[in-house]
Amino acid sequence: MEDIYRRIDTDPRFHALARARSRLGWTLSAAVLLAYFAFIFAIAFAPDWLAQPLHAGTVVTTGILAGVLVIVLCVSLTGVYIWQANRRYDGQNRAIVDDASRAP
Amino acid sequence: MNRQNTFVTIATLALLGFAGTASASIGEAIHNMFTLPANTGAINTKAVSMFFGFVLISLSITVWAAKRTKSTSDFYTAGGNIGGFQNGLAICGDWCSSAALMGVAALIYSTGFDGLIYSVVPFGAWPLMMFLLADRLRNLGKYTLADIVSLRLARVPIRTLVAGASLAFVVGYLIVQMVGAGTLISNLFGLNYEMAQVIIGVLIVLYVAFGGMIATTYVQLIKAVLLLSGATFIVVAVLAKFGFSLNGLYQAAVDNHPLKTGVMQPGGLLPDPVNAISCGVMLIFGGAAMPHVLMRFFTVPDAKEARRSVAWAATFIGYFYLLTFVIGYGAIAFVMKNPDFLDAKGIIIGGPNMAAIHLSEAMGGDLLLGFISAVAFATIVAVVAGLTIAGASAISHDIYANIFRHGKATDAEVVKVSRIAALGLGVLGIVLGIAFKGQNIAYLIVLPFTISSTVFFPVLFLTMYWRRLTTTGVVVGGWLGLATGILLLVVGPTIWKDILGNAAPLFPYKYPALFSMTVTFVTMIVVSLLDKSERAKAELASFDDQFVRSQTGLGAEGAVQH
Numbered sequence: 062m063e064d065i066y067r068r069i070d071t072d073p074r075f076h077a078l079a080r081a082r083s084r085l086g087w088t089l090s091a092a093v094l095l096a097y098f099a100f101i102f103a104i105a106f107a108p109d110w111l112a113q114p115l116h117a118g119t120v121v122t123t124g125i126l127a128g129v130l131v132i133v134l135c136v137s138l139t140g141v142y143i144w145q146a147n148r149r150y151d152g153q154n155r156a157i158v159d160d161a162s163r164a165p
Numbered sequence: 166m167n168r169q170n171t172f173v174t175i176a177t178l179a180l181l182g183f184a185g186t187a188s189a190s191i192g193e194a195i196h197n198m199f200t201l202p203a204n205t206g207a208i209n210t211k212a213v214s215m216f217f218g219f220v221l222i223s224l225s226i227t228v229w230a231a232k233r234t235k236s237t238s239d240f241y242t243a244g245g246n247i248g249g250f251q252n253g254l255a256i257c258g259d260w261c262s263s264a265a266l267m268g269v270a271a272l273i274y275s276t277g278f279d280g281l282i283y284s285v286v287p288f289g290a291w292p293l294m295m296f297l298l299a300d301r302l303r304n305l306g307k308y309t310l311a312d313i314v315s316l317r318l319a320r321v322p323i324r325t326l327v328a329g330a331s332l333a334f335v336v337g338y339l340i341v342q343m344v345g346a347g348t349l350i351s352n353l354f355g356l357n358y359e360m361a362q363v364i365i366g367v368l369i370v371l372y373v374a375f376g377g378m379i380a381t382t383y384v385q386l387i388k389a390v391l392l393l394s395g396a397t398f399i400v401v402a403v404l405a406k407f408g409f410s411l412n413g414l415y416q417a418a419v420d421n422h423p424l425k426t427g428v429m430q431p432g433g434l435l436p437d438p439v440n441a442i443s444c445g446v447m448l449i450f451g452g453a454a455m456p457h458v459l460m461r462f463f464t465v466p467d468a469k470e471a472r473r474s475v476a477w478a479a480t481f482i483g484y485f486y487l488l489t490f491v492i493g494y495g496a497i498a499f500v501m502k503n504p505d506f507l508d509a510k511g512i513i514i515g516g517p518n519m520a521a522i523h524l525s526e527a528m529g530g531d532l533l534l535g536f537i538s539a540v541a542f543a544t545i546v547a548v549v550a551g552l553t554i555a556g557a558s559a560i561s562h563d564i565y566a567n568i569f570r571h572g573k574a575t576d577a578e579v580v581k582v583s584r585i586a587a588l589g590l591g592v593l594g595i596v597l598g599i600a601f602k603g604q605n606i607a608y609l610i611v612l613p614f615t616i617s618s619t620v621f622f623p624v625l626f627l628t629m630y631w632r633r634l635t636t637t638g639v640v641v642g643g644w645l646g647l648a649t650g651i652l653l654l655v656v657g658p659t660i661w662k663d664i665l666g667n668a669a670p671l672f673p674y675k676y677p678a679l680f681s682m683t684v685t686f687v688t689m690i691v692v693s694l695l696d697k698s699e700r701a702k703a704e705l706a707s708f709d710d711q712f713v714r715s716q717t718g719l720g721a722e723g724a725v726q727h
Contacts, residue, residue: 062720066713079716086296093292097449098442104282104431105441111278112430120415122429124278128285129487135292136483142295143476151469158717 068161078153085145089138100131211535216354219387219543223372226383230376237566237579240377241308241558242463245722247382249470253477256461258385259551260482261392263345263544264610265489270524271517273493274501277418277428280493284486286445290452291479295472298453301629301715302462303471307722310456310621311563314628317707319636319700321568326643328563330620331456333647335556336593337612338457339549343598344606345518346545352515353522353538362598368546370591373553374584378464381550388540388547393481395525395533395540396488402528403495414491417498428497440674447611447678451618454625457555468718496520499527553590560586608659611676612651619650619681627689629715632708635701638693646685653677 069075103111103124111124238244247255262268265284272280305313311327343362350361372380407413415429422428462471500506500513506523508514513523525537561583566574574582620643627634654660656671674680693701714720 063710065719066710069713069717069719070709075713075716079712082716090293090296093289093296094449097286097289098445100285101441101445102438105438108431112426119412120419120426120429121412122278124430125281125415125490128281129490131285132288132483132486135288136479139292139295139476139479142292143472146300146472147469154717158719 065158065161069157072157072161074153075157078150078157082146082150085142089142093135093138096131096134100127103127211531212354212538213535215535215539216542219391219539220368223368223380223384223387223543223546226387227372227376227380230379230383233379234375234377235580236576237308237562237583239379240580240583241460241554241562243378243382245464245466247464249465249473250477251382251386252461252465252470252474254389254481255382255385255464256458256474256478257393257481257485258389258544258547259458259461260478261389261485261544262342262548263349263541264341265485266392266396266492266544267349267518267521267541268345269489270493270496270521271519273428273489274496274513274517274520276432277422277424277494277497278430279432281490282431284489287448287452288479288483288486289445289449291475291482293449293453295475295479298459298625298629299462299471299475300468300718302459302625303465303468304715304718304721305629305711306459306463308460308463308562309558310454310459310625311559311567314624314639315567317628317704317711318634318639320572322636322640324563324567326620326640327624328559328568330616330643330647331559331563332556334456334613334616334621335552335559335590336597337609337616339552339556339590339594340597340601341606341609341613342545342549342552343594344601344604346549347598347602349518349541349545352519353541358602359599362595365546365549366591366595366598369549369553369594370588372546372550373557373587373591377583378554381547381554382461382464384543384550385547388543389481391536391540391543393485395537396485396492398533399495399521399525399528399537400488400491402533403491403499403524406499411491414494414498418494421501422497428494439679440676443674443676443679446682447614447618447676450622450682451614451616451678454617454621455613456559456617456621457551459621460555460558463722467721492521492524495528496524500524503527549594553587553594556590557583557586560589608664611654611659615650615654615676615678615681616647618678619646619685623682623685623689627686631690631693632712633693633705634689635693635696635698635704637696637698637701638689638691641692642685642687642689645688646681649684650677650681653680 111122111127113123115121115123115126233244234240236244269280269284272283274280302313305316309327310331311324314327315323343365346365347358347361350356350365351358354361356364372384403414404411407417418428419426424432462474465471465474500520500523503523506514506519506527513519515522522534522537522541526534529536561579565582566572566579570578623646624639624643628639653672653674654677657677658670658673658675661667661670661672
């Protein structure tokens with residue numbers, strides 16, 4: 062097993078895959094954290110902005126819409142990640158592991 | 166096999182004996198079981214029969230699961246054979262405690278928008294779990310969080326820290342659930358409080374000790390389906406009253422509530438920016454690293470199914486949180502001015518926690534009330550079962566098998582200790598539930614989340630991502646962070662001022678997570694960098710293998726073939 066680990070570790074495709082996956086993970090995490098802390102900061106610093114009605118004649122406020130959007134954003138980004146991981150990374154991963162396991 | 170049966174019999178007898186003596190007024194309690202709260206006087210046979218239906222089904226599953234629970238792998242991870250979709254539902258069951266249904270509805274009922282914050286903010290944990298932890302957790306893990314951290318680092322000190330913190334987490338969370346459950350169930354079924362504790366405790370021990378992770382998973386699954394369908398039904402019924410106009414519902418809520426348009430805007434729940442950020446940090450990072458939830462990642466065969474689990478869990482939980490946007494305001498619209506649900510002084514019967522339950526009666530009469538009551542009960546039982554199995558695995562796998570027996574215990578011994586641990590935790594839950602009766606325990610929920618964000622998240626994160634991390638770094642940083650978190654909680658406004666009655670808190674913020682988590686991260690990094698020991702060099706050298714395994718899944722614990 063150690064030998065296979067060593068061979069995978071020297072495979073440039075492996076490091077390219079790890080980098081691509083981590084870039085996607087970190088980009089999406091940054092987007093989520095940004096949306097979250099924007100929401101929390103708005104509650105702490107700009108409650109009046111969240112209190113505004115969306116348009117004349119409604120009681121639904123910016124705050125309600127923001128809450129819904131944060132939840133929807135999180136579910137969608139989770140979907141983006143799994144879609145990418147299943148479509149691209151799993152196949153590449155299998156190829157790298159298979160090659161390393163087959164090598165003499 | 167025979168010895169196991171003997172143990173099962175003794176445990177059952179012990180439990181029954183305990184159940185018999187724990188409540189002096191058992192006869193009265195049984196009598197009360199068939200009557201609803203005094204104000205109605207009517208026998209809600211529908212609620213009681215649905216409650217018994219759930220108990221019967223879950224116990225039958227336990228009997229079925231018990232036959233399949235033989236090895237430690239069966240006990241902790243259901244043999245690693247759960248599919249991503251089922252696991253996603255089960256995670257939803259672990260995550261959505263009664264606080265998510267009744268607690269959030271109660272907060273919205275009382276304060277409006279501020280209650281919604283509790284629906285939105287904890288959800289941030291889900292995408293983070295997916296992006297940063299899910300694949301690696303499954304590829305590195307076996308039964309518990311400590312397995313991952315001690316892959317590369319020293320077994321005994323690491324397991325002592327992680328298992329100790331896990332038990333503190335489980336016990337803190339357990340008290341909150343048990344006390345909440347006792348109050349709720351005595352309200353729902355007219356049962357006395359102590360009796361409610363005993364019933365929950367006995368059921369949990371039966372599920373976990375005999376059915377292990379298989380029974381726990383199916384209890385979670387059933388609970389999640391019941392919770393989601395019950396909540397959906399209420400939401401459709403509420404919206405139908407307003408011709409499916411959200412604005413109509415919110416208008417009615419604004420008209421009914423003394424805060425008027427105040428229910429649609431933030432109202433000072435998070436009073437200052439530091440508290441707000443610290444609370445956000447606690448909920449997002451603490452939520453992403455809860456041991457009873459992360460343990461569920463080890464029940465699926467591989468990283469792909471782990472990702473599917475998170476995607477389904479996030480979808481179901483997100484959907485459920487969106488439903489609370491309607492349920493909470495629906496309660497304001499249909500319960501707040503309805504004399505059926507108010508006492509002589511115009512205050513909601515049973516307290517704001519009953520808002521969602523009353524709403525179900527307003528929407529669907531006795532039948533829906535009975536159904537939602539049974540759902541509430543199932544919700545509590547399922548969450549407590551999840552916590553109990555997480556605690557039992559920390560005791561049997563981390564402490565007994567790895568610390569005391571140095572990995573030399575046989576499978577059968579470890580399973581036996583797991584069952585005893587589940588029994589012990591069930592009894593402890595009952596005792597603590599009764600001890601904390603009538604106390605304001607809301608502050609206790611901050612404890613597990615603080616532990617999770619202060620210990621589990623930083624330790625797991627650096628284990629997976631940082632090459633230079635050493636055992637000494639984790640041990641010093643983990644214990645120091647844990648001590649800081651608990652100390653700041655004790656001398657903070659909630660305990661030091663409100664509970665102990667001192668004039669002013671020594672630490673000004675309600676949520677210490679921002680500070681204690683920083684202490685853990687900084688200490689772990691600094692101590693690891695200063696660690697020049699031979700062990701540290703070996704740990705540094707072993708990172709590459711761990712990295713390859715975490716990325717590729719090669720060498721990961723596989724599903725057991727049955």
